[in-house]
Amino acid sequence: MTYSILLIGATGAIGSRIATNLFKHRDQFKRVAFLTATADGGPEKEARYKAVPLPRLVGSLEDPSSYHGGVKHFYPAEYGMDLSRPEPQGESFFVHKLNVRKHLEDIVSRDSSKGFTYIMVGMWSNWMLSYNIFGLSGDKKSATFLGAPDTIITTTHADDVASVVALSLLPSHLKSLSDRRRIRLAGSTLTVSEYFSVLSKVLGHDIKVEYTSKEASYAIEQEHKEKGNTLMYILSPLLRALGFGGSVLEGVDNNSYPELKVKSFEEVAKSTFA
Numbered sequence: 001m002t003y004s005i006l007l008i009g010a011t012g013a014i015g016s017r018i019a020t021n022l023f024k025h026r027d028q029f030k031r032v033a034f035l036t037a038t039a040d041g042g043p044e045k046e047a048r049y050k051a052v053p054l055p056r057l058v059g060s061l062e063d064p065s066s067y068h069g070g071v072k073h074f075y076p077a078e079y080g081m082d083l084s085r086p087e088p089q090g091e092s093f094f095v096h097k098l099n100v101r102k103h104l105e106d107i108v109s110r111d112s113s114k115g116f117t118y119i120m121v122g123m124w125s126n127w128m129l130s131y132n133i134f135g136l137s138g139d140k141k142s143a144t145f146l147g148a149p150d151t152i153i154t155t156t157h158a159d160d161v162a163s164v165v166a167l168s169l170l171p172s173h174l175k176s177l178s179d180r181r182r183i184r185l186a187g188s189t190l191t192v193s194e195y196f197s198v199l200s201k202v203l204g205h206d207i208k209v210e211y212t213s214k215e216a217s218y219a220i221e222q223e224h225k226e227k228g229n230t231l232m233y234i235l236s237p238l239l240r241a242l243g244f245g246g247s248v249l250e251g252v253d254n255n256s257y258p259e260l261k262v263k264s265f266e267e268v269a270k271s272t273f274a
């Protein structure tokens with residue numbers, strides 16, 4: 001079976017990595033291209049589009065006829081928690097992702113030839129460290145973390161997320177476009193206090209951690225809104241779900257992808273703080 005792949009969002013944090021991986025495996029697909037809404041996005045965007053190693057297609061997502069026609073298998077841009085868990089339900093950060101799942105499942109329930117793949121990876125370890133989600137202080141000797149010390153969290157490096165997306169698209173893994181797959185990939189699955197132990201080991205000193213309760217997080221979220229701290233306001237529901245169990249993956253599929261040697265959290269922390 002050979003098929004074509006259209007990548008939407010090829011310049012994004014994960015999209016650019018997926019583009020690189022699809023390019024690596026391009027010989028195994030009929031055609032691989034990326035979509036942009038416009039033929040001229042201005043100098044800055046055009047420079048980013050030029051760096052994508054795939055041919056480009058122009059077409060708007062607003063115009064269903066430009067992409068809906070022949071699409072048989074969908075990969076929604078989840079790349080995070082297992083959305084079937086209770087923690088993301090009712091949290092504003094996940095509303096669109098949950099709606100997309102609902103829409104996809106509605107589509108495939110009406111057409112047995114269509115399928116989807118959900119890629120679930122927990123939190124990206126590199127993202128958590130670069131956005132200081134562990135709440136480390138300037139000298140990294142203390143931290144304030146929204147969550148509980150015994151919460152289990154799965155983390156995976158974004159490079160491994162992109163690799164599994166491309167590998168899962170190879171004909172050797174995607175047996176039929178009508179498959180409905182839930183792929184779980186994990187770099188590390190540890191408790192929050194174990195993550196801090198790893199950080200402590202890598203940094204070479206103790207870290208005094210203060211844990212923020214779920215109850216307190218609502219007031220903090222409101223404070224972010226009032227102070228106009230938009231990013232933290234948007235991320236608060238995500239961080240609450242993370243800190244209280246939403247990011248654990250059970251029954252992972254790492255063994256189905258022996259081609260992929262995932263990075264552990266310790267390896268990522270070492271390369272971040274080296």
Ligand SMILES: NC(=O)c1ccc[n+]([C@@H]2O[C@H](COP(=O)([O-])OP(=O)(O)OC[C@H]3O[C@@H](n4cnc5c(N)ncnc54)[C@H](OP(=O)(O)O)[C@@H]3O)[C@@H](O)[C@H]2O)c1
Pocket residue numbers: 008009010011012013014015036037045061077078079080081122123124125127128
């Ligand atoms: N689990 C984690 O820790 C974690 C961390 C980060 C992200 N994520 C998830 O990964 C997914 C992607 O995030 P990201 O950080 O890679 O995003 P990003 O860097 O913000 O990139 C978004 C991409 O989507 C494209 N895009 C946006 N609106 C579009 C539209 N209307 N039509 C076509 N393309 C559009 C953008 O294209 P242009 O460049 O053309 O504007 C851009 O390439 C999200 O679901 C996010 O929640 C998960």
